[in-house]
Amino acid sequence: GNSVTQMEGPVTLSEEAFLTINCTYTATGYPSLFWYVQYPGEGLQLLLKATKADDKGSNKGFEATYRKETTSFHLEKGSVQVSDSAVYFCALGGTGGGSNYKLTFGKGTLLTVNP
Amino acid sequence: KAGVTQTPRYLIKTRGQQVTLSCSPISGHRSVSWYQQTPGQGLQFLFEYFSETQRNKGNFPGRFSGRQFSNSRSEMNVSTLELGDSALYLCASSRYAGHEQFFGPGTRLTVL
Numbered sequence A: 001g002n003s004v005t006q007m008e009g010p011v012t013l014s015e016e017a018f019l020t021i022n023c024t025y026t027a028t029g030y031p032s033l034f035w036y037v038q039y040p041g042e043g044l045q046l047l048l049k050a051t052k053a054d055d056k057g058s059n060k061g062f063e064a065t066y067r068k069e070t071t072s073f074h075l076e077k078g079s080v081q082v083s084d085s086a087v088y089f090c091a092l093g094g095t096g097g098g099s100n101y102k103l104t105f106g107k108g109t110l111l112t113v114n115p
Numbered sequence B: 001k002a003g004v005t006q007t008p009r010y011l012i013k014t015r016g017q018q019v020t021l022s023c024s025p026i027s028g029h030r031s032v033s034w035y036q037q038t039p040g041q042g043l044q045f046l047f048e049y050f051s052e053t054q055r056n057k058g059n060f061p062g063r064f065s066g067r068q069f070s071n072s073r074s075e076m077n078v079s080t081l082e083l084g085d086s087a088l089y090l091c092a093s094s095r096y097a098g099h100e101q102f103f104g105p106g107t108r109l110t111v112l
Helices: none
Strands: A004-005 A012-014 A019-021 A021-024 A032-038 A042-049 A058-059 A064-067 A075-077 A086-093 A103-105 A109-114 B005-007 B010-014 B019-024 B031-040 B042-050 B055-056 B063-070 B076-080 B087-094 B107-111
Touching: A004 A086, A004 B019, A012 A019, A012 B042, A019 A109, A021 A032, A021 A086, A032 A064, A042 A109, A058 B019, A064 B042, A103 B042, B005 B087, B010 B019, B019 B087, B019 B107, B042 B063, B042 B076, B055 B107
Parallel strands: A012 A109, B010 B107
Antiparallel strands: A004 A021, A019 A075, A032 A042, A032 A086, A042 A058, A058 A064, A064 A075, A086 A103, A086 A109, B005 B019, B019 B076, B031 B042, B031 B087, B042 B055, B063 B076, B087 B107
């Protein structure tokens, strides 16, 4: 079945540091890939997505590239801010579409950015 | 456009009781999915409804059930609550299955 392996946290960085959170996946077919962010006490917000190989998703300075050859979708940001402190989830959308569609999530990575 | 709303936001129940959680999707969205989030197991898929039909189900016992109404609002029910059912229950809606999912704030269930 589908699975997502995500870098274990927690990750602690200073403001303006470079961020990488690794994510690899196992799936049949060509899944869509997502990064979601969860702030304390809130639900999940979609951060970015990519629907096919070599697509780059980007939003709010975050980027991730869908790498089919390495089955990876690593999240990067060049300069983090204190407000980026949150839990980040890598997710895979089912390849079946239609009635078999569901999201499979990684375990989440807690990011803390210190001023 | 209003987002996904979930009620109640917090709930405390005791073992053996049952509970019903409600989710109102974004207007125009016909697919509603439910997920359970716990510190140990992370985010796990419960089930997905589309046009009042359950089309996909995760690996949860039969105590977990749900339904969807003609206006796309959905409820999930957990009977005979166990301590391990304590979790954040998240609802997500999308226009169709396979489309981008938008999540609600969740219902925090505590079972004592």
